[in-house]
Structures are given as structure tokens and as C-alpha cells.
Amino acid sequence: MADTLLVPALKSKPKALNLSNKKLDKVPKAIGKLDCVIHLQLKNNKLKTLPFELSYLFQLQILNCGNNDFEEMPEVLEHLTMLEKLHLFNNKLKILSPKVLTNLRSLTFLNLNTNSLKTVPPEICRLVNLQFLSIDNNVLTDLPVELCALSRLEEFHAANNQLTNLPLEFGFLINLEKLHLQKNRIRELPESIGKCYKMRTLDIAANDLRIFPTELHSMPLKELFCEENPLLQHIPVHSVQEEEVLSxxxxxxxxxxxxxxxxxxxxxxxxxxxxxxxxxxxxxxxxxxxxxxxxxxxxxxxxxxxxxxxxxxxxxxxxxxxxxxxxxxxxxxxxxxxxxxxxxx
Known part of the structure; x- marks a missing residue:
């Protein structure tokens, strides 16, 4: 039944192939004969794995596997070295394969929203061309310092997780323009964030933040969302402190x-x-x-x-x-x- 879906495509040799909403529990192996495909849609199915034949799609640049049943990143993805955009949102991912991440060096866009990820592996730094990363609605408690090596990252979403802080080296993300961290448990932003000199949008709403870093004014912010934080209030109380002895x-x-x-x-x-x-x-x-x-x-x-x-x-x-x-x-x-x-x- 699934193989018949590819009959028209095998004849027309399309650059874009849409197999979304087909109730597929597996992708036909004949997909490997469509090495002309650049954009492949597989969202809204029941997929748990991808066939090795997918590796023959050496021109594939965009792959959408959102809203399926993947519990781990399919290993075949490591062979898609030309892949630029990857959607894996709304699956059941618990871990990210370091081996796959290491080989996706052309990736510029990665959507991992609404999974069950507890950690991000250090190998995330191998995605040297990544510009957009979204990991909203997971169960992350921290982020690896290696994430800060993604010097081309322009937009980062990690809303609705369980983060309590950010890496101290966060300021190395010098091209970051949009940062969305709403609905976490962040108590303090690192001082180095002031070195994100291109940041225009910062959403830190619904966290545990009391105060902003000293270099907040150094960022060219146009939008700052900070509602539902226990921010310090301007209630002056007179106090004179005596000088203490320095070590x-x-x-x-x-x-x-x-x-x-x-x-x-x-x-x-x-x-x-x-x-x-x-x-x-x-x-x-x-x-x-x-x-x-x-x-x-x-x-x-x-x-x-x-x-x-x-x-x-x-x-x-x-x-x-x-x-x-x-x-x-x-x-x-x-x-x-x-x-x-x-x-x-």
C-alpha cells in the first residue's frame, strides 16, 4: 500500500515530495530511487524509524519528520550531509544522537520542540552552520557549555523547560538576535550575555529572575519580555554601611x-x-x-x-x-x- 504512494513520483522525478498525513508506520524503501528530491515532508504519520535507503537522497536539503513517534534520532540522518533544515517536533525523543549531530554540518535550522529531551549532548557544537535552534517544551534542566560555540546562531528558543541557569560563556553567541526562555526556572542571567551585541528580542518571562546583568544596556534590545518574574522593586530604605577589611x-x-x-x-x-x-x-x-x-x-x-x-x-x-x-x-x-x-x- 505504502509503495503505491511513490509510483507517480518515480515517474515524474519531483524535487519536492509530500508524504504527510498518510498514516504511515514506515517509509517505502523505494524512496531511495528518488535521488532528485530536495524537500521531503513526512509529518503527521506514525513513523518510528526511517529506512537506510533514505541515505541515497544525497540532494535532500529539507526534511520534516514532525508529529511522529520517533524515540531517538534515526541513524540514517548522519548520511544526509546536505541537509539544511530538519523538523523533529512533537515526537517522543529522549536523547539526541551525538553521531548524527556530528555529521549534519550543513544544518542551519533545527526544530526539536515538544519532545522528552532531558539533555543536549556536547556534540551540538558540531552544527557549525546552525542559525535557528528551537527546543521548546522539553524537560531540560541545563544547557551544555558547548552550545555557546554555535557562533552563527541567530535565534534560540528554549521555552517551557526546567532550566535554572545559562552557561557562563553564553556571550560567545555573538550573532544571536532573538532569545526566548519564557516559562523556565532561571534565577540569574550570566554577565556575559551583555556581549550579545546583536540581540534585539529577549523573552525571559515567567522565570525566577530578580535582577538583570550589568551590561543590559549594551544589547540593542527592541523587545524585552520580563513579566511574571520576582523582579526587585524600587523601594529605597536608608542604610549606611561601615567599611570592611579587605583580604x-x-x-x-x-x-x-x-x-x-x-x-x-x-x-x-x-x-x-x-x-x-x-x-x-x-x-x-x-x-x-x-x-x-x-x-x-x-x-x-x-x-x-x-x-x-x-x-x-x-x-x-x-x-x-x-x-x-x-x-x-x-x-x-x-x-x-x-x-x-x-x-x-
Whole structure:
């Protein structure tokens, strides 16, 4: 019965073949004779596997296997090296095959929405040309740091999962324009996200976010969705804090970082021989008041910026809490700044 579906196609040699909504539980092996096909639709069937003969479709660029019964990525996909768009939404996927991901180097679009994925394998970084990735409606609790190697990624969807954070290296996604993370459990966005200098849409609604990263203003956002988060409120309470004693490590680090600003400093030349110290100092922060560098987070503060006038957002009104780091209580107690200490209930 299924083989008869391909009779007209075997005669006409089409570039596009639609076998959707056919109640198929298997794809006819004769599909391998249609090496002319570029676009293949197999959605809305009952498929659990794909035949090896599919590998003969060496010109295939678009494959839609959405709304079927796949529990794992069909191994035959690893042979479709010309594939650019792959739909596997609304299946029963529990794992992603590292072997398949490693070979799909031409892929630019991947839709894995509405499956049962608990993890994303590190091999996701092999999709070097990926521009669109959607993994909405799964059960992910975290994302691999290797995801941040997808430097061509422009749009990323991971809504309605169980994510509590993002990789610290998220800022390496330098071409990311749209990020949708609504309905997760994210408590904090990494500071590096401020390096996503092309991001125009950020949807972080319905999470556990209290404050935004310091470099929020560095992103050219046009839309920010942050409703249903326990964001810090602008309720000032008077407080004067006494200066605390710095650790010896902190004192030395601050001295070294100050010296490094002097191009003639001996330390500037000597530190080249101490890679571990350079790596440690690379994690330093800059005080929002005095501008000096410091090693450890001394005092986390918040500044409330206007969504319209300061961030130039098109869709949001009111004040947005943005993190600020201060190097000392001396700076915190100084006059003329609009930073507030964070008070936790």
C-alpha cells in the first residue's frame, strides 16, 4: 500500500515530495530511487524509524519528520550531509544522537520542540552552520557549555523547560538576535550575555529572575519580555554601611590591576610569565562608582533604569532593575550615585 504512494513520483522525478498525513508506520524503501528530491515532508504519520535507503537522497536539503513517534534520532540522518533544515517536533525523543549531530554540518535550522529531551549532548557544537535552534517544551534542566560555540546562531528558543541557569560563556553567541526562555526556572542571567551585541528580542518571562546583568544596556534590545518574574522593586530604605577589611589577596589584586594600567609598569611586563594570575585577574569586575577594578564581588547593588528612555524598548514601560557591582562601602556611602544595595526579605 505504502509503495503505491511513490509510483507517480518515480515517474515524474519531483524535487519536492509530500508524504504527510498518510498514516504511515514506515517509509517505502523505494524512496531511495528518488535521488532528485530536495524537500521531503513526512509529518503527521506514525513513523518510528526511517529506512537506510533514505541515505541515497544525497540532494535532500529539507526534511520534516514532525508529529511522529520517533524515540531517538534515526541513524540514517548522519548520511544526509546536505541537509539544511530538519523538523523533529512533537515526537517522543529522549536523547539526541551525538553521531548524527556530528555529521549534519550543513544544518542551519533545527526544530526539536515538544519532545522528552532531558539533555543536549556536547556534540551540538558540531552544527557549525546552525542559525535557528528551537527546543521548546522539553524537560531540560541545563544547557551544555558547548552550545555557546554555535557562533552563527541567530535565534534560540528554549521555552517551557526546567532550566535554572545559562552557561557562563553564553556571550560567545555573538550573532544571536532573538532569545526566548519564557516559562523556565532561571534565577540569574550570566554577565556575559551583555556581549550579545546583536540581540534585539529577549523573552525571559515567567522565570525566577530578580535582577538583570550589568551590561543590559549594551544589547540593542527592541523587545524585552520580563513579566511574571520576582523582579526587585524600587523601594529605597536608608542604610549606611561601615567599611570592611579587605583580604590580602584582594589588596594585592587591586594593586596589580592598578599597576597594569601604566604601560611603563614593571608588573605589566612581569605578568606575562604568570598565566594563572592573568586568568584570575581576567575575572575581575569594575566598580560602577569609582571605575576601579576589583577581584571578588564586594557589594551587589541595583540601579533602576527606565525601559523607554534608557533602554529604548518598544514594548515595555516602567523601571527595570539592573545589577551594579561596587568595590567598597566607601563608594556605596558616597553621594551622587543612584545605586541601591540589594535587600533580601
Amino acid at each position: 590580602l589577596k584582594e589588596i594585592c589584586a587591586r594593586y596589580v590591576m592598578k599597576e597594569l594600567k601604566d604601560r611603563w609598569s614593571y608588573l605589566r611586563r612581569a605578568i606575562k610569565h604568570y598565566p594563572q594570575i592573568r586568568e584570575m585577574l581576567a575575572q575581575a569586575s569594575r566598580c560602577s562608582v569609582c571605575g576601579e577594578s576589583f577581584l571578588n564581588t564586594w557589594l551587589e547593588c541595583v540601579r533602576f533604569v527606565d525601559a523607554k528612555s534608557d533602554l529604548r524598548l518598544n514594548n515595555l514601560n516602567g523601571l527595570v532593575p539592573v545589577r551594579a557591582l561596587l568595590c567598597s562601602y566607601k563608594c556605596f556611602n558616597s553621594k551622587g550615585h543612584d545605586y541601591y544595595g540589594v535587600a533580601f526579605p
